[in-house]
Amino acid sequence: MTTLTSITLAKALNAGLRKAMEDDPKVVLLGEDIGALGGVFRVTDGLLKDFGEGRVIDTPLAESGIVGTAIGLAMRGYRPVVEIQFDGFVYPAYDQIVCQLAKLHYRSGGRWSLPVVIRIPFGGGIGAVEHHSESPEAQFAHTPGLNVVACSNPVDGYWMIQQAIASDDPVIFLEPKRQYHAAKADISLDESPQSLWASRVVREGSEATLVAYGPTVATCVAAAEEAERQGRSVGVIDLRTLSPLDLDPVLAAARATGHVVVVHEAHVNLGMGSEVAARVMQECFHSLEAPVLRVGGYDTPYPPSRVEESWLPDVDRVLEAIDRSWSW
Amino acid sequence: MTSLDDYLAPMPSEAEMVQLLTPEGERVSHPDYTFAGTDNQILGLYRDMHLVRRLDREATALQRHGELGLWPPLLGQEAAQIGAGRALRTQDFVFPTYREHGVAWCRGVDPLKLLALYRGVDQGTWDPTTTRLAPYTIVIGAQTLHAVGYALGVLHDGAVGTGDSNRDTAVVAHLGDGATSQGDVNEAFVFAASFQTPVVFFCQNNHFAISEPTERQSRIPLYHRAEGFGFPGVRVDGNDVLAVHAVMSAALQRAREGGGPTFVEAYTYRMGAHTTSDDATRYRLSEDVEHWKLKDPLARVEAYVRRRGLAGEEFFESLAAEADALGVKMREGCKALPDPDPAALFDRVFVEQTDELAAQQAAFLQRAGAAR
Ligand SMILES: Cc1ncc(C[n+]2csc(CCOP(=O)(O)OP(=O)(O)O)c2C)c(N)n1
Numbered sequence: 117m118t119t120l121t122s123i124t125l126a127k128a129l130n131a132g133l134r135k136a137m138e139d140d141p142k143v144v145l146l147g148e149d150i151g152a153l154g155g156v157f158r159v160t161d162g163l164l165k166d167f168g169e170g171r172v173i174d175t176p177l178a179e180s181g182i183v184g185t186a187i188g189l190a191m192r193g194y195r196p197v198v199e200i201q202f203d204g205f206v207y208p209a210y211d212q213i214v215c216q217l218a219k220l221h222y223r224s225g226g227r228w229s230l231p232v233v234i235r236i237p238f239g240g241g242i243g244a245v246e247h248h249s250e251s252p253e254a255q256f257a258h259t260p261g262l263n264v265v266a267c268s269n270p271v272d273g274y275w276m277i278q279q280a281i282a283s284d285d286p287v288i289f290l291e292p293k294r295q296y297h298a299a300k301a302d303i304s305l306d307e308s309p310q311s312l313w314a315s316r317v318v319r320e321g322s323e324a325t326l327v328a329y330g331p332t333v334a335t336c337v338a339a340a341e342e343a344e345r346q347g348r349s350v351g352v353i354d355l356r357t358l359s360p361l362d363l364d365p366v367l368a369a370a371r372a373t374g375h376v377v378v379v380h381e382a383h384v385n386l387g388m389g390s391e392v393a394a395r396v397m398q399e400c401f402h403s404l405e406a407p408v409l410r411v412g413g414y415d416t417p418y419p420p421s422r423v424e425e426s427w428l429p430d431v432d433r434v435l436e437a438i439d440r441s442w443s444w
Numbered sequence: 445m446t447s448l449d450d451y452l453a454p455m456p457s458e459a460e461m462v463q464l465l466t467p468e469g470e471r472v473s474h475p476d477y478t479f480a481g482t483d484n485q486i487l488g489l490y491r492d493m494h495l496v497r498r499l500d501r502e503a504t505a506l507q508r509h510g511e512l513g514l515w516p517p518l519l520g521q522e523a524a525q526i527g528a529g530r531a532l533r534t535q536d537f538v539f540p541t542y543r544e545h546g547v548a549w550c551r552g553v554d555p556l557k558l559l560a561l562y563r564g565v566d567q568g569t570w571d572p573t574t575t576r577l578a579p580y581t582i583v584i585g586a587q588t589l590h591a592v593g594y595a596l597g598v599l600h601d602g603a604v605g606t607g608d609s610n611r612d613t614a615v616v617a618h619l620g621d622g623a624t625s626q627g628d629v630n631e632a633f634v635f636a637a638s639f640q641t642p643v644v645f646f647c648q649n650n651h652f653a654i655s656e657p658t659e660r661q662s663r664i665p666l667y668h669r670a671e672g673f674g675f676p677g678v679r680v681d682g683n684d685v686l687a688v689h690a691v692m693s694a695a696l697q698r699a700r701e702g703g704g705p706t707f708v709e710a711y712t713y714r715m716g717a718h719t720t721s722d723d724a725t726r727y728r729l730s731e732d733v734e735h736w737k738l739k740d741p742l743a744r745v746e747a748y749v750r751r752r753g754l755a756g757e758e759f760f761e762s763l764a765a766e767a768d769a770l771g772v773k774m775r776e777g778c779k780a781l782p783d784p785d786p787a788a789l790f791d792r793v794f795v796e797q798t799d800e801l802a803a804q805q806a807a808f809l810q811r812a813g814a815a816r
Contacts, residue, residue: 119723152727153655161617176625177584177653177663208627243513245542246567247582385800412803421513421564426786432815 118292120274126296128303129159129235132277133197137167138196141193141363143281146173146182146388148237156201157237157296175337180383186232187217195231202293203238204247210255217286218261229284233277237293238266239331239381241428243421245401250418251382256288257359257391259312264359265312266290266330270301272316272356278310287312292331299334315362321351324375324438325395327366327392329355331427332379350438358388363395370396375441379429384412406444409437460665461711462691465679468697469747477694479686483754489530489685489747492762493522496546496769497553497742502774503545511778512562516543520683520715521672523741524648526550526712527688528616531696533609534576537566537594538616539587545647547618548683551577554769556777565781585626588686589643591617592632595641595699604642605702612700615643623651624669626662633707637674642699643668645707646692648682648715655727670707683710683741713739785810 120131137143145160151152151174154161164172176183178192179200186196200206206213213234220230240249243345257264263285267273273291280287310316317332319340333354340350351373370376376396389410396408411429419427462477481489507515518525525546532538532550540547545558553570559744561568561580568579581587595615598604603613608731623629624647636643649666652660662669672679682692688710695706713736715723749755791797 119800148653149655149699151655153723154726156654157719174656174660177622177656178625180627181625243564245514245562245564245582250721414790414808415801416793417787418786419786422783423789424564424788426812427789433811436811 118305120305122300122302123270124275124300125267125270125291125295126157126159128274128301129277129291130161130163130434131303132274134163134166134420136197136278136281137163137171140281142193142285143195143197144171144173145197145199146175147187148175148177148182150174150199155199155253157293159235159291159296160199167257171440172329175430179205179207180212180227183209183212183217183232186234187212187220187230190232191228194413195233197233197235197281199228200234200236200330202244203236203247203250203319205233206236206252212372213256213262213286213288214259214414217358218259221285222261229287231281231284232286232289233280233283233289233402235277235289237296238290239292239294239423240418241294241331243424246418249421249424251380251413253290253358254382254387255357257388262286262288262359263286263313263357264290265357266292267293267356268292268295268330268333269299272354273305275309276356279309282311283364290330294331295334302342313357313360315353315355315357315365317365318354319350319352321373322349323373324348324377324441325366325369325373326352326434326438327355327376328352329358329388330381331381335431336379336434339431339438342431342435343438350441355388355392361391361395363392363399366392366396367399370400370408371403374403375438376404376408377407377418377434377437379411379434379437381382381413381428383415384410387412387430406441407443411437457766461679461681463688464687464690465684465744465748465814467683467728467744469744469751471748473527474710477687477690479638479690480666480693481689483752486590486686487749487759489526489689490742490749491766492526492530492546492549492686493742493745493764494573495767495770496526496549497522498770499545499549499774501551502771503559504716504720506775506778507558507562512559512720513564514562514719514721516719518545518717520713520736520741521566521650522546523685524682524688524710524712527685528646528692531689531692533614533696534698535603536614536616537578537591537598538618539575539578539586539591539594540618541620541623542578542582542619542675544618548575548577551575551632554558555774556781558780559774559778561577563778563781566782583770585619585620585623585629585632587616588619588623588632589630589635591615591643591772592635592639592641595643596639598642598672599639604700608794613642614696614699615641616696617643617645618649619645621649621651621658621666622624622656624666626768633670633675640704642702643705644692644695644699646703647707647709648712650712652714652718652728654718655724665709667707667709675705675707676706677709679709679711679728682710683744685741685745786803
């Protein structure tokens with residue numbers, strides 16, 4: 117049995133990128149500072165040395181240029197993997213992503229496929245200055261033609277990045293930057309992973325269900341453990357795929373527990389939680405004991421870092437939401 | 445015709461730049477530019493550079509002690525920033541990046557305001573209407589368009605070419621060499637040229653955009669680009685405060701007189717890392733850093749001052765004491781900066797508070813009360 121032992125999410129993504137590049141010579145990486153520096157989070161560390169400048173392309177400082185060029189490369193048969201340095205810097209490329217990348221398969225009558233992966237380190241909690249802690253997922257999940265996924269741990273990171281690269285459709289690939297160098301895991305290379313488009317039951321629970329993705333999965337697991345100490349059995353589901361949304365495990369859990377809380381860092385207003393809540397209500401109305409609740413960032417700009425902890429959903433706020441659901 | 449090989453040849457560098465004070469501290473003349481200031485003004489520029497270098501060093505140290513989340517050092521760029529900052533008139537308006545600590549100094553921004561931003565206490569709360577310095581901009585290049593728009597407003601207000609030196613107004617957009625690749629910046633150039641706005645693009649070519657050398661952004665010297673957009677470009681020795689002051693004074697005056705935009709490339713070098721989170725040894729050679737140390741912007745003015753006997757020991761001693769006092773003020777002031785009240789985060793999202801946000805704020809306060 118082959119195992120990658122005790123690696124972080126950043127290292128797992130690096131290993132996944134390396135594997136994808138070894139397997140397919142058409143895979144090329146583009147981004148700012150991804151070469152000699154190895155990316156500001158070191159996710160592309162060492163890849164320039166091993167694959168050369170033709171495949172690890174340190175680009176000029178221009179996000180629209182990076183994504184637009186990746187689109188052209190895809191039209192020529194390549195499989196570009198783009199790194200956006202931080203979530204807040206994806207917006208200069210927004211037009212290329214939303215109006216071009218997302219629509220070209222459709223506009224070309226299906227003649228072109230656009231296997232472009234856009235990696236975005238996202239979310240807060242790292243003490244950064246403004247524009248370095250955003251959660252832009254809903255902006256992309258709202259766009260037809262884009263797939264949006266978020267990994268939450270090293271094992272998923274390793275497999276999901278390879279699956280995203282193998283997908284013939286564009287994938288917005290969100291990486292919780294707070295988790296890059298956090299928990300380590302062993303990755304078994306012999307097990308075949310779940311589909312990229314499947315959410316995952318992280319923890320079973322019979323009395324309430326927490327739905328999360330990316331950085332809030334860890335928060336929800338911690339909250340569920342605390343709830344268990346307090347005598348309540350709480351399950352956690354990692355959505356992983358935000359568009360398409362795999363809600364089957366969520367619906368099953370909602371029917372079983374009757375209490376659902378969606379937790380993300382993004383603003384609550386029109387966030388992913390709104391869609392999950394609407395769909396759960398639509399499908400499981402008669403099984404619900406309380407409305408689906410949402411816990412997330414307030415509808416303010418992301419705050420200065422010294423107070424971000426009071427803005428981000430934490431274990432307390434999740435527990436409080438579970439209590440609220442139960443006292444309905 | 446220019447062949448492709450010409451473009452791919454190494455970029456010509458220092459030969460073309462305006463210099464008025466050599467690294468050895470000799471004054472030299474230039475056919476187009478002169479430093480018109482007095483000896484006293486030279487001492488003033490030296491004092492500014494000395495103090496902002498100290499400001500920068502203190503901030504870097506505070507970050508190392510965990511008091512700041514991040515700091516982008518200006519080490520090596522003092523002459524570029526002070527030369528540009530001191531060429532301004534009160535009514536001129538400046539759009540900075542995130543590294544313009546020397547320019548902020550010239551605009552009278554309290555250094556503690558800069559620390560507050562990088563400590564994560566606020567997002568830059570100096571008053572842009574009195575300092576005439578916009579907030580720092582972190583998204584690369586975005587501010588260049590704001591500068592052009594502001595300058596368009598100045599033009600429409602008839603505040604150029606009146607001959608009234610208290611009224612005629614210029615606008616400065618700061619940017620880095622990396623920023624020249626952004627679409628926004630190129631659009632700013634197009635708009636500035638098209639409307640002949642009174643704006644000066646001041647590009648500090650410090651040789652790197654984090655790890656990427658300037659050659660990754662441009663195969664021709666940056667200042668040559670201006671011509672393609674239809675306005676003049678000039679390269680100045682960015683480590684020569686007299687030359688930067690002279691070139692910026694001329695460009696600002698041209699703007700104030702209604703002459704339109706200018707692109708000034710200050711040719712300099714980032715002596716520190718990109719920010720305190722960066723490891724510059726991964727991508728640059730220590731020989732280069734050593735080479736640039738010989739061009740230090742402060743040392744050359746000091747050599748000139750001493751050789752010419754413009755100031756005695758007491759000048760340097762009192763300056764050192766002033767710098768120490770600044771250091772103390774920064775260290776003590778930084779630690780005393782209060783964290784913002786989290787409940788106030790809901791207040792300034794809109795001018796007119798929405799019911800929804802007011803409700804979120806109330807719920808937040810209730811939660812905070814319950815937790816207490
Ligand atoms: C749109 C955008 N993309 C990426 C970044 C991340 N980033 C911050 S500074 C920087 C390099 C900027 O280089 P340059 O313009 O030369 O200015 P310098 O910092 O060297 O003064 C990068 C890539 C950003 N802030 N904004």
